[in-house]
Amino acid sequence: MAPDVTSFEFTPANLEEARAVLARFPADRRQSAVLPLLHMAQKQHGGWLPRAVLDYLADFLGIPKIRVYEVASFYDMYNTEPVGRVQVRVCTTTPCWLCGSDDVVKAARDVLGCEIGQSTDDGRFFLREFECLGACSNAPVLWVDDDYYEDLDYEKTRTLLEALKRGETPPAGPQSGRKGSMPIGGKTTLLETGE
Numbered sequence: 001m002a003p004d005v006t007s008f009e010f011t012p013a014n015l016e017e018a019r020a021v022l023a024r025f026p027a028d029r030r031q032s033a034v035l036p037l038l039h040m041a042q043k044q045h046g047g048w049l050p051r052a053v054l055d056y057l058a059d060f061l062g063i064p065k066i067r068v069y070e071v072a073s074f075y076d077m078y079n080t081e082p083v084g085r086v087q088v089r090v091c092t093t094t095p096c097w098l099c100g101s102d103d104v105v106k107a108a109r110d111v112l113g114c115e116i117g118q119s120t121d122d123g124r125f126f127l128r129e130f131e132c133l134g135a136c137s138n139a140p141v142l143w144v145d146d147d148y149y150e151d152l153d154y155e156k157t158r159t160l161l162e163a164l165k166r167g168e169t170p171p172a173g174p175q176s177g178r179k180g181s182m183p184i185g186g187k188t189t190l191l192e193t194g195e
């Protein structure tokens with residue numbers, strides 16, 4: 001896991017990107033950039049946000065520290081305690097649960113060797129449960145860092161997580177072979193070509 005720190009600053013590449021993000025907002029609305037900047041900072045710092053990171057962002061944005069603390073502590077996607085670097089989030093809300101999220105959870109526990117809410121012993125992965133990820137038509141869904149993996153079952157989840165453990169990045173999206181959220185058995189409408 002990334003250590004706690006007493007100081008932080010963006011890498012030159014992230015600093016450039018952060019300035020580009022900030023430029024999208026009016027000068028008197030700098031606070032609006034806090035969400036993407038928290039995301040960038042968390043990624044740079046290995047999956048969580050020590051206080052020094054939050055303070056840096058407050059200074060960078062020129063806003064009171066509390067404005068950054070309250071956002072970081074409110075939203076589930078930000079971690080203010082040390083966790084594994086790779087964020088593995090299983091959706092267990094009703095549509096995903098009906099489509100087999102229990103099997104996804106079981107596969108994640110089996111492969112990662114930790115429970116929901118825990119990180120792996122080597123600090124690489126953080127496994128957690130999440131509410132609806134907004135991709136119910138491709139349930140069940142696993143959100144890994146910036147990617148959604150969809151249409152999962154026990155075996156597909158195992159295969160995915162084992163690949164991630166080997167350092168690979170499997171293609172994101174539906175793991176069932178369908179394109180996007182098209183019907184799983186093929187097209188059901190607009191079948192005529194009009195010729």
Ligand code: FES
Nearest residue numbers: 091096133135136
């Ligand atoms: S319920 Fe899982 S994505 Fe909506």
